[in-house]
Amino acid sequence: MNKTPAFLFALALSAALSACSGTAPRQEPPLEGARIGGAFSLTDQDGQTVSDTDFAGKHRIIYFGYSFCPDVCPIDLQKIAAGFALFEKQQPERAAKIQPIFITIDPERDTPAVLKQYVSAFHPRLIGLTGTPEQIKAVADAYLVMYKAQKPEGGDEGAGYLVDHSRQAYLMGPKGEPIALLPYDESPEKIAAEIDKWTA
Template structure:
């Protein structure tokens, strides 16, 4: 038997094994596993009020993680969301717009209120203790890390994805950093319509 035929036979056998395993798992009714994004949280909004995920149920939610001392990604993303909200018109009122700080040390409710005032007034800043931020970041699979700078200051590295959650707090989709505005607007319109 030639090497090519042996390789083809091995590949066919491997694919049959994978297909058989998937069929077996499906027939048994077992879930092969999907990551669940989102979940319960307790944070403080920019007015100092304690909020939970229950405060935002019943409407789709757009959620972005960042920090107020962010030099580029955060202000750019919030500005782009502001423009998209204008494009949505009255439909933007049907959505919760959340900015969750990953910098619990500096981003107090007052700091968040001042920062979000530069963008659409419907964007609500949320902060919390280090443990609260770690918990919500874990639920959304958000990476963040404090990075020391010269002179004792620091910045934050963080995921730059905008999460689109349906009215039941399930992941509906995402908007990537720098995504084309027309594509992002299309996703938001679907979120309003179907989420």
């Protein structure tokens, strides 16, 4: 069947209006719907009990590591903190609604006092959380973080030990829902851009 000129004009006009409407489909967060995170009750660097509900209404940046880590953890935290600090400078009001959190996977050595000194080296708002080995295992499992202490045989820990662990920097939503993984191995600008993208 031949299309009339009026019909073709209407079709072209409809397409033009759709293109100019500016309504792009919503981009889904990469981790939307993933079973990551959950309730927890841990101890912060001041010795106070902290629960996940204390952060209700705030986005959270969560990184697991340990203070005795010789290189990886401090480098990751430096980059994450620098990215967050840049975002703070660019968007102070939005940044105030984001809580950066460091959760240890070495609770035997990372006491509140140790964490207090450690987290202060990265960002003034960074919270350090520790707990019993059982509490830490539960929260690590909830966030799909694997770790294993490489302790010497015989229990002689005088020379210290390393803890192998997976590396994830989570951006969680105001209800504790997973949103995205932050690129901790990228520049502060890229980290800030990723925070900006998913917290708007």
